[in-house]
Amino acid sequence: MNIHNMMEEIVAQHVNITYDLLKGANTAWLSCDCENCRLDTISYVLNRVPPKYVVSGRGVNHNSNVLKDDIQLRADIDAITNEGIRLISETKRPFHALPRKDCEASEVEIPAFNFPTFSGSVLDGSNFEPISGASVLLKCDGKPVEMVDKTWVNPAATYGSTRGQYSFWIKSISTEKAEVIKKFNFSIEVSKEGYEPVIHHFEVPIQSEMHVHNELNSVYSVKIKDIVLFKNDIVDTMTRDVVLPDEEL
Ligand SMILES: [Zn+2]
Structure with a gap:
């Protein structure tokens, strides 16, 4: 077939x-x-x-x-x-x-840490519909992460027809020894005008290998939990209801 x-x-x-x-x-x-x-x-x-x-x-x-x-x-x-x-x-x-x-991409020396692709969706908290036009920035230890080649971008954008999805494929990182497990601390920062920005942290353990993954079909994929954004005005209303009872609004 x-x-x-x-x-x-x-x-x-x-x-x-x-x-x-x-x-x-x-x-x-x-x-x-x-x-x-x-x-x-x-x-x-x-x-x-x-x-x-x-x-x-x-x-x-x-x-x-x-x-x-x-x-x-x-x-x-x-x-x-x-x-x-x-x-x-x-x-x-x-x-x-x-x-x-x-x-395609500059050479990475072996041994190296090879990363899965990450993908996830950005949803609107009021109706759980996908959000298009959100900016999704992937950081590792607080710094923006380099992608495997220039056809992958960071920050990524979301689109309506892809149901608010984004994806990343991180460039492999050289290291000293093979078969060493290291925990990588990632954060995903999502923003869109009119919405409260959200930062989602996650940790991925990766074992160093004696080769570099450079074909997409040799790479596994990790799904990041859905990221839900709330409109600014909703958040404003909620805060206003809670604080400052004496203030004139
Ligand atoms: Zn050209």
């Missing part, structure tokens, strides 16, 4: 059209539209939209309907594509002249 993610063609097509439009309009910030930059953008977008799997060969007929029926998904692919092109346009320099293999 051959399973195929239909989003690959849809996203590739959309990214190429967007590059062509930007290039045609002589957009000032677009520094490059070569094949490598386009591929980076495609993978940036594919890492952020939900996959749609079909059995190979049957995809063609479905393709046109997927986007037609889903306005939210279409808007999100558009927003994420623009975000990806900007990011890749800004960060292209260091890897750009190098062959593609080298631009």
